[in-house]
Amino acid sequence: MNRNTRPTPVLPTALPPGPPPISRSTHRWAxxxxxxxxxxLVVLDASIVNIALPVLGDQLGMDTVALAWVITAxxxxxGGLLLLGGRLADRYGHRRLFLVGTAGFVTASALAGLSVTGGMLLGARAVQGASAALLAPAALALLTQLFPASTDRAKALGIWGAVAGIGSAAGVLLGGVLTAGLGWQAVFFVNVPVGLLVLIALPLLISRDPASIPGRLDFPGAATITGALVAAVGALSSIEQVGFAHPLTLGxxxxxxxxxxxFILIERRTAEPLVPLGVFRNRNLSSGNLVMLLLGAAMVALFFALSVYLQAVLGYDALTAGLSQLPLAGALVLVAGLAPALVGRLGTKRTLVGSLLLLAAGLLWLAAAPSDADFTVHILGxxxxxxxxxxxxxxxxxxxxVDGVEGGEAGLAGGLINTSQQIGGALGLALLASLAAARTAALETAGAAGGEALTGGFSWLFLGTAAFALVGAGVAGIARRSPDADVQHSA
Structure with a gap:
C-alpha cells in the first residue's frame, strides 16, 4: 500500500484522510x-470471575443460568461495542479514548466488588465490558503507531496475542487464589490498583493526540450490530428456559x-462504514476470524464449565479449583512461547490445524470424566x-x-480478531450453557442423582466445545491463501 495515496486504518474501522503518522513515544517498549x-486486565476479566461464581452465587442468590450471565454481561x-469504540477513538483520539476506557473499567470494577445484589453485579459487569470496548481498540491503534515498521509491529502483535491467551488461562488460577484468600469481591478489586497504575504511567509515555479527525460516526451500523448480538445471545439463552419453539425464542x-x-446493508451503502466489507476479500483474514470465533466460543464455555464442575461436582474449594488449573495454564504459556518456532517449521496452517485437533482431543477426553473424578487420573491429562x-x-x-494484511491495515485486522473472539465467547457460552442445563434437567427428571445429573450436563458442554474446535480445524484445513499473501514463517 502506498501511504501517500490511501489513508492508514489502525483500528477496526475505515479512517478518513488524516495527518501523517507521528512518533507517539521515545520509550515505545515501555x-x-x-x-x-x-x-x-481486559482479557483476564472474562475468566477470573469463573472460580468465584459458586461463592458469589450463594451470597447473592444467583442460580446457574444467572451465573452464566455474569460472564455474558x-x-x-x-464484543458488540468494540467496533464503535474504535470509531470513537479515530474521531476523538486514541490516547484520550484509551484513558477514558481505562477509567471506566476501574470504576466499574470497584462497583462490581461492592455489589450486594445480582442485578447490581450484572450492571457493573456490563459497564466493565463497554469500557473495555473503548480501551482495547484504542490500545491497538496506539500499538500500530508505536511500531510502524512491519518487523517490529509483528513482534509487538505477537506479544499482544500471547498476553491475551495467557490472560484467559491465568484468570482461573488468580481467581481461585483471590477468592479463597480475600473473598469473591477481590477478583474485581484487583483491577483497581493495576488500572490506576496504567492511568498514571501511560500519559507519561505516549504523547497527546493530534487534532480530532472530522467525519461522521456510523451510529446506525453500531446500533444494528450490537442489537443483532444481544438478540442472538438472548435467543440462545431463552432456549433453556422456554424452549426452541417459544415465541420469545423465535422472535x-x-x-x-x-x-x-x-448492518450489512448499512455498511455497503455508508460512505464511512464501521467495518469496510472489502477487507474480507482477504481469505486469510476471513478464515482466521472464523476460526477465532469458534475458538472463542470453546474457550469461554470451557473455563466457565470447568470452574463450576470442579467445585459443584467434585467439591473443590476455590483455591484448590484454581490450583488444579495451573497445569492447563502452564501448558498454554509454554506453547505460546514456542508457537513462533512451530510456525517457522510447519507453517501457520499446519500448526493451527494440529493445535485445534489437539484441543478437540483434550476436550473429548475431559467429557468422559465421571462425577467422582480423580484429578490425576481424569483431569490432569x-x-x-x-x-x-x-x-x-x-x-x-x-x-x-493478519497474514497478507498490509501494514496500514494491521490495526483493522487486530480489532476484527478481538471482536471475533468476544462475539464467539458470548454466543458459545449462551448456547452451551443452555445445552448443559437442559441435559441436567432431563437427567434429574429421569431420576439421576444431583452430582450425576450435573456431570451429564457438563459432559455435553465439553462435547460442544470439542465440536467447535473440530469445525475450526476444518475451516483452517480448507482455507486457501490469498494470492498476495506471503507467510513469513521465519518471522
Missing part, C-alpha cells in the same frame, strides 16, 4: 508494556437475523492436552488473520 498490561457489550432469533442483515492446543491455536489463529 509504552507497549503498559498497553499490554491493560489488555491483560461482560463479554457481550465488549429474538428473527430480530437477530433482521438486524444483522440491516486432558488439562495438559487442552492447554497445548489452546496455546498453539490462539497464537496461530491471530497470525492467520
Amino acid at each position: 509504552a507497549l508494556t503498559v498497553l499490554a498490561l491493560a489488555q491483560f 461482560y463479554v457481550l457489550p465488549f 429474538l432469533a428473527v430480530a437477530a437475523l433482521a438486524l444483522g442483515t440491516a 486432558p488439562s495438559l492436552v487442552i492447554g497445548i492446543g489452546l496455546g498453539g491455536a490462539f497464537i496461530t489463529a491471530t497470525q492467520l488473520s
Whole structure:
C-alpha cells in the first residue's frame, strides 16, 4: 500500500484522510508494556470471575443460568461495542479514548466488588465490558503507531496475542487464589490498583493526540450490530428456559437475523462504514476470524464449565479449583512461547490445524470424566492436552488473520480478531450453557442423582466445545491463501 495515496486504518474501522503518522513515544517498549498490561486486565476479566461464581452465587442468590450471565454481561457489550469504540477513538483520539476506557473499567470494577445484589453485579459487569470496548481498540491503534515498521509491529502483535491467551488461562488460577484468600469481591478489586497504575504511567509515555479527525460516526451500523448480538445471545439463552419453539425464542432469533442483515446493508451503502466489507476479500483474514470465533466460543464455555464442575461436582474449594488449573495454564504459556518456532517449521496452517485437533482431543477426553473424578487420573491429562492446543491455536489463529494484511491495515485486522473472539465467547457460552442445563434437567427428571445429573450436563458442554474446535480445524484445513499473501514463517 502506498501511504501517500490511501489513508492508514489502525483500528477496526475505515479512517478518513488524516495527518501523517507521528512518533507517539521515545520509550515505545515501555509504552507497549503498559498497553499490554491493560489488555491483560481486559482479557483476564472474562475468566477470573469463573472460580468465584459458586461463592458469589450463594451470597447473592444467583442460580446457574444467572451465573452464566455474569460472564455474558461482560463479554457481550465488549464484543458488540468494540467496533464503535474504535470509531470513537479515530474521531476523538486514541490516547484520550484509551484513558477514558481505562477509567471506566476501574470504576466499574470497584462497583462490581461492592455489589450486594445480582442485578447490581450484572450492571457493573456490563459497564466493565463497554469500557473495555473503548480501551482495547484504542490500545491497538496506539500499538500500530508505536511500531510502524512491519518487523517490529509483528513482534509487538505477537506479544499482544500471547498476553491475551495467557490472560484467559491465568484468570482461573488468580481467581481461585483471590477468592479463597480475600473473598469473591477481590477478583474485581484487583483491577483497581493495576488500572490506576496504567492511568498514571501511560500519559507519561505516549504523547497527546493530534487534532480530532472530522467525519461522521456510523451510529446506525453500531446500533444494528450490537442489537443483532444481544438478540442472538438472548435467543440462545431463552432456549433453556422456554424452549426452541417459544415465541420469545423465535422472535429474538428473527430480530437477530433482521438486524444483522440491516448492518450489512448499512455498511455497503455508508460512505464511512464501521467495518469496510472489502477487507474480507482477504481469505486469510476471513478464515482466521472464523476460526477465532469458534475458538472463542470453546474457550469461554470451557473455563466457565470447568470452574463450576470442579467445585459443584467434585467439591473443590476455590483455591484448590484454581490450583488444579495451573497445569492447563502452564501448558498454554509454554506453547505460546514456542508457537513462533512451530510456525517457522510447519507453517501457520499446519500448526493451527494440529493445535485445534489437539484441543478437540483434550476436550473429548475431559467429557468422559465421571462425577467422582480423580484429578490425576481424569483431569490432569486432558488439562495438559487442552492447554497445548489452546496455546498453539490462539497464537496461530491471530497470525492467520493478519497474514497478507498490509501494514496500514494491521490495526483493522487486530480489532476484527478481538471482536471475533468476544462475539464467539458470548454466543458459545449462551448456547452451551443452555445445552448443559437442559441435559441436567432431563437427567434429574429421569431420576439421576444431583452430582450425576450435573456431570451429564457438563459432559455435553465439553462435547460442544470439542465440536467447535473440530469445525475450526476444518475451516483452517480448507482455507486457501490469498494470492498476495506471503507467510513469513521465519518471522
